[in-house]
Structures are given as structure tokens and as C-alpha cells.
Amino acid sequence: DASTDIALLKVEGDELPYVEFGDSTGEGARVGDWVMAMGNPLGQGFSVSAGIVSARGRALSGTYDDYIQTDAAINRGNSGGPLFNMSGEVIGVNTAILSPNGGSIGIGFAMSSDVVTEVVDQLQEYGETRRGWLGVRIQDVTPDIAEGLGLEASAGALVTDVPEGPAREAGMEVGDVITSFDGSTVEDTRELVRIVGESPVGETVRVVVLREGETQTLLVTLGRRETEERVAFPDTESPDVAPEQSDFRGLTLMPLTDELRQQLGAEGVEGGLVIEAVDPNSEAADRGLMAGDVITEVGQEPVADLDAFHARVAEAAEAGQKSVLLLISRGGNPRFVALPISDEDDE
Secondary structure (H helix, E strand, C coil), X not given: CCCCCCCCCCCCCCCCCCCCECCCCCHHHCCCCEEEEEECHHHCCCEEEEEEEEEEEECCCCCCCCEEEECCCCCCCCCCCEEEXXXXXXEEXXXXXCCCCCCCCCCEEEEEXXXXXXXXXHHHHHCCCCCEECCCEEEECCHHHHHHHCXXXXXXXXXXXXXXXXXXXXXXXXXXXXXXXXXXXXXXXXXXXXXXXXXXXXXXXXXXXXXXXXXXXXXXXXXXXXXXHHHHCCCCCCCCCCCCCCCECCEEEEEXXXXXXXXXXXXXXXCCEEEEXXXXXXXXXXXXXXXXXXXXXXXXXXXXXXXXXXXXXXXXXXXXXXXXXXXXXXXXXXXXXXXXXCCCCCC
């Protein structure tokens, strides 16, 4: 399984001794508990090192990361070895370290046994993983975005795109904030991805969303991530657009023409504005806006021209908002950005 770097090997033999997996999220792996890491560091076979659980639920770069952090020495050759608790149970598989020199400095990571056992069970039953798929693009709700949406707390997962798939069929829309999935509270995007991936393919689940200040419950029948995501979200290349002088809060804006739609991978966008340039010293640049981004919505309302853009910004300022929420498309990938606004309408 490339997502977790866990493989299942079949060993032929009779009555082979083995060790048991333990609970990596409960009493068997509390922060501060002693653990032992076993492996073959630098070719020294069957070496063991001791330490404690430093933290749980760590993420590095993978979509389904759920690492146990430990200060037990993990060096090259330890990867794939077990991390034991004091009951002799395997609570993790040694995977990675953080180090400036390649050697252990006491920051090691083992993939939790809860993730490993789930992956192994699927590999054993199907020969591959089968993870649930909701069919949305999402991003975290930052304090700025929460303010732009009128939310009390910066929690949940903000939907930025809903292609053909399970979520669209259930009635989910761009701008919905997913707060609960199958009875579990969604704190952020990482939490949602993990919960959805652990859900069975084909299962119908209740998804609670916030839409324009109202709570709605949707029934979504999950697809399979490994097969459907590649079709719904094909890879696209970002365009190269020459920068010019800025006009609004560090942005130079222009209407989206048919020619630009084709160049920027925005064929499905009606109306919209193109960011022609971004002042590198502006708040817009600080928020990650780039030349070539296509603005499709302002304040959760579609914009077709510059007049509509400035009108929506003025409405937000009159309502006392400190920022306005933009929905942008970059290379076909949508994302919300909260752009700070002044008290006066900029020209």
C-alpha cells in the first residue's frame, strides 16, 4: 500500500511463533509509556532500543498518516521493525525519523498498529486497499475563512469542489462546511480524510454540513477512492501568466475570456475574473494568491465582471467584515481564500 508504505508478505511454514498487535490509540500506547523498537540498524541484526511514547497522532506527508512519535533510537535499518509496548504487543511499525544528519536524535515515528492492521486486513482479503471516497475537494477552515463565512469557530472541512460522484449525488455544494461524518466530529481536513478512508466502500453514511448558517444532513453512499479519484480529479498543469501593475489590494484583475479559459484550464467556469498579477508585498500574496488564479466567487456569490467583484467587496465591508471570501481556481483545482479588505471600496 503506497499510501502507508505497508506491505503484506506470505510466509510458508507450520506453527511459526508470532507476536500480537496491540491497541495504538488506547491504554496500550499512552504518552509517556515505555516502548522498545526492534530492527536491523546499520546491518546490526536484531537490535533493540528503548524509549517512551513522545506523542500520538503525528502526520508527516501521507494522506493517512497516524504515527506514534518516540525517542527510542530508530536508525537506518530499523524501518519495518516492530515498536513494542511493555506488554509485548506491537503498537507500531518503525517508519521514519526527523534528523539533520541522518542519525537518530530522538525523534522517530512508527505507523500506528490501528492503521497497519486495517491495511493488512484489506491486503489479505482483496490483494489491494479499498478506501471509502466522498468525492470532494476540501480545505481547513482558518480563522479568516471562518470570519468570512460567519462561523463562530474555525473547525470542520470546507468544500471547494464537488465533481461527479457520491457527494454531488447526495446534494453537497461548494461552500458547505462538513462538521460531522457518520457520527464523528470533523475537526479538520486530515480528520475527515482519515474517517472517510476507514469507511467501507458502498456504505451509506450521514454527513452534517453547515450551509449559509443552517445545518443540513446529507446521506452519502461512498465510492472507492483508488478508482474514482483519478477520474474526478485529473492532474492539470498550472499556467504561466506574466505579472503587471496591481489594482485592488495587490491584485490586477481582468475578465475571463474564452481564450483564457482554455489556457487556464477553466472551461467550465462561467463569468469569473483572472488575477493577472499579484504585488509580492501585498496581503494578497501573503494569502497565497498567484497570477493565473481564476476568481469564480466573492462572498459565496458568482462574479462575472469587475463591477460585480467590487460590489461584493463593498457589501462585505458595509457588513463589518474584516475579510472577504474568494473562491479561486488554479489549474482546475478550486480553493477558498480569505482576503483582508479595507473600510473603503478600493478602485
